[in-house]
Each structure stands twice: as structure tokens, then as C-alpha cells.
Amino acid sequence: MKIKQLNNEKRGDELKNQRSQYKLVYGMVLNPHDDKKCDFYRDGAILLESVSAKGIYVVKDLGDVSYINKKYSKLLQPLCKCEDEVEVVDLKDHVILPSFFDMHFHWVQDDVRLKSKASLLEWLSKYAWPCENKFKDKKFSKRVAKKFFNKLPSYGTLGGAIYSSIHEHAIHNAMENAIGDFIIGNVLMTINSPDYLVQTKEQALKLVKKLAQKYGKKYAVTPRFAPSTDPITMKKSAAIAKKHGSFIQSHLSENLKEIDYVLSIYRGDYKEKGFKNVATYTDIYKKVAVLSPKTLMAHAIYLSNKECQLLAKTKTALIHCPTSNAPVSEMGLSSGLFDFKKMERKNIRWALGTDIGGGPFISMFDVMRSFVDQNRKKKRMSATYVKALYRATLAGAEILNISKTNGNLAKKKYANFIAVKSPKSLSKSGKQNAEIVLKKIIETISSRDQLENLVNYTFYKGNLFFKR
Numbered sequence: 001m002k003i004k005q006l007n008n009e010k011r012g013d014e015l016k017n018q019r020s021q022y023k024l025v026y027g028m029v030l031n032p033h034d035d036k037k038c039d040f041y042r043d044g045a046i047l048l049e050s051v052s053a054k055g056i057y058v059v060k061d062l063g064d065v066s067y068i069n070k071k072y073s074k075l076l077q078p079l080c081k082c083e084d085e086v087e088v089v090d091l092k093d094h095v096i097l098p099s100f101f102d103m104h105f106h107w108v109q110d111d112v113r114l115k116s117k118a119s120l121l122e123w124l125s126k127y128a129w130p131c132e133n134k135f136k137d138k139k140f141s142k143r144v145a146k147k148f149f150n151k152l153p154s155y156g157t158l159g160g161a162i163y164s165s166i167h168e169h170a171i172h173n174a175m176e177n178a179i180g181d182f183i184i185g186n187v188l189m190t191i192n193s194p195d196y197l198v199q200t201k202e203q204a205l206k207l208v209k210k211l212a213q214k215y216g217k218k219y220a221v222t223p224r225f226a227p228s229t230d231p232i233t234m235k236k237s238a239a240i241a242k243k244h245g246s247f248i249q250s251h252l253s254e255n256l257k258e259i260d261y262v263l264s265i266y267r268g269d270y271k272e273k274g275f276k277n278v279a280t281y282t283d284i285y286k287k288v289a290v291l292s293p294k295t296l297m298a299h300a301i302y303l304s305n306k307e308c309q310l311l312a313k314t315k316t317a318l319i320h321c322p323t324s325n326a327p328v329s330e331m332g333l334s335s336g337l338f339d340f341k342k343m344e345r346k347n348i349r350w351a352l353g354t355d356i357g358g359g360p361f362i363s364m365f366d367v368m369r370s371f372v373d374q375n376r377k378k379k380r381m382s383a384t385y386v387k388a389l390y391r392a393t394l395a396g397a398e399i400l401n402i403s404k405t406n407g408n409l410a411k412k413k414y415a416n417f418i419a420v421k422s423p424k425s426l427s428k429s430g431k432q433n434a435e436i437v438l439k440k441i442i443e444t445i446s447s448r449d450q451l452e453n454l455v456n457y458t459f460y461k462g463n464l465f466f467k468r
């Protein structure tokens, strides 16, 4: 493995990657397009071109080495006067794929992701909330933000949707340290929350206004879930999101006990406010106008046909977190399994997420594994690795409205990609396609250690941000 003049620094702003006009990356390349189509180049090459003095690179072209060599022969010939203009990144013993979008996770729950789980509501009060409470300490929050967001690229994640705690400084810390394309929101907790982790409506709305103004489309108004945020705060904060072009994110129908709990609160405490006969969990969100094309709802496991219609009509996106929803024996919360086939029939957009700390591992490879594994057990055979990769990359960029420049390795998009060691079982001969390659990569994961160490290189906008 050889990378010419490659800098080994891990943090972006400190990186001094060579500023050549072009970079030529050799390796096996996987490039997802949709649920069924993913290009695979066994002897692949990606040509990157610098588009700014700051050293931002986009994909100029990709394909088989022979195609790139022929098409760009003048540029690439060894004695060309532009020789110094091309940096060669040789990753021939690696598989290169676009970096991930993790569309639902709580950065403030990293410490409790491996804690024992039984049920959602119990896990929240026993582990998640006490963990988030620690972020009231400014020094602690800053320290953890640096550490967490520094390690995130080592898992190949360079985009997605993040939940922060209720504390203002914690979301600033996350915004300052996150490397990649994320939307981030502070959870709103005005009701049914522990004394140490609760805000008044006024506090919550004042903060939403300030943060939406400051961060605009990078901000996500984040009512934690309907039982934790009162309807007036939800409605007013959703209006603020719309005004500033911000996103909205929350949780919906994760498990049956939770649904009963939500409906009992709204039909009881808020019966005078128009919720007396509210039919479903989704109806509550509809009544407070949080459903929209810029809204992301996590989990969505138990939905009636009417609820699906409502989500489709409002163009709300759903985020499926298979490892978080998996059985307790697999370190999940045993919530159930998202019905992706039904959602696709109803034309509802969806993407994958880890749901750290409900989900145990930061790696989206584990999420892809779990998605395929759980669905195949239910005989849903259209749950392929190709589909999982699309839903872990481009589908996320589409939901965040940045797919013109992000999400895969199409021409003119930012060169955001990762490289994993090519599996030994991937011999030169024999049938090879994207599905087989992805399956073999995922099959190499037989321990937590291997999962943690799968990604060897992470490039953001063509610059190396992580090297193992």
C-alpha cells in the first residue's frame, strides 16, 4: 500500500494534504445508485479534481483503470509536464465505497450504548437520561465532543442526523467538532422528564429560536418524542424550523408500550387542547404540524395504513435503526422490525441509522448486516446488501437535500469515501458483483474488534481525515 506524500494527521483543519490539481485513486470501487443498482469496478480508479484553493476535491470521473488511463492519457502520462499535478493514491488492496450517512444517533449517549437493555422506557430513565445529564458540565461536554467526533470518521461516517442533549453549549460543541455533513438538534424536554433534565416551554422555545437563526439548515428542531415535549412547544418550534429552513426530527412508534403511554398522555393531559379523540401517535405529530418534507421520524415500526398515508402525504422521511430495534440478545431494545417493503409500497422515503446509544455499535456496516440478517429471517429476500448500502449512503443525502453534491461517487460530487481492506475470500477469479463483495466484507466481521477496525482510510472532500 502506498500513498504518495500522504499526511497522517487525523483532524481536518490540521491536515496538510498535498494540494495537487488532481488525485488518482486506485482500488476496487463500489458505487451505489439505488436499491438495486451498485457499480463494481474490480480494477477501478477514481480521478479527483481540485475545485478550490482550499483543496476541496470532487469526482471528475471513475471506472475501470483501463478506461481512466485511456481517457486521461495526456494528463496521466509519466513525463507529462503536469506530472506534479497528479497525486497517486494506491489502494489497490482495498475496497473503496462512499462514506456513510448515519441518519439517527445521539452523540451524548456514546457512553451507554453497550449497557444492558430490557425495554425502551426503562433504558431511557436508567441509562440514557443520566448519561445526557453529565453534559450540563461545559468542560465535560467539550472534552467528549472532541473525542467522539474525532473517532466518528474512523467508522466511515461523514454525514447524518444527530441528537444532542438539552444543553446549549453541547450543541455548539457538536457543531464545532463534527466532520462532515450533519444536521444537529438539541432535544426538547418540557414534560414527563426527570427533574435534572427538563426545561420550561419558554426556555425551550428561546433556545430553538436562537439556534435556528444561527445554524439554519444545519439545525434540526428536535422534540425528543411526543411524551417529552408538550404540544405547544412542538407546534411553535416547528414553525420556527420552517421560517429558518431547519429540519425537524423526532421518534415515532418505536414499541407498543410506548404507543399506549403516548396516547394515554395526550388523550388525558391534553384532552382539552384538542387531543381527546386523537387516533394515533402519528396524528399527534400531525396536529402540531411537525410532519413535513424536512422531517425525519426514527423507528416507525408500528404504523397503521392511515398513518402511512399521512407520512406519505406530508413527505416525512423515516429512519430505520435495525441494531437498536434488534432483540435484547443482539444488544438492541427488542422493539420489533421496520417494514421497509410496506413503506416503499406507500412511497415513503427512508434511510438507515445506528441510534447510538439504543444501538450498540457506531459502525454502519453493523447496521447493514443487521438489516439484511433480520429481514432475511422474516423471508424478506429483497433486503440485500446493495439496498443496505444505498440506504446507508445516498438515501441519507437525498433526505438531507444534499444528494447533488453528496451520497455516492458520481461525477462532480464531493470525493467523500472510505477504504476497507479487501477480504481474502475475494479472489480474482469467480463471479463478482457488488452484492457478493459487500457480503464478503460483512462476513469478515466476526468480532467486535474487527468491526471497530474495519475502515482503514476515510477521505472527506478528497482529503485524508483518518488513517488506521
Ligand SMILES: [Zn+2]
Pocket (backbone or CB within 6 Å): 104, 105, 106, 251, 298, 355, 358
Ligand atoms: Zn433515538
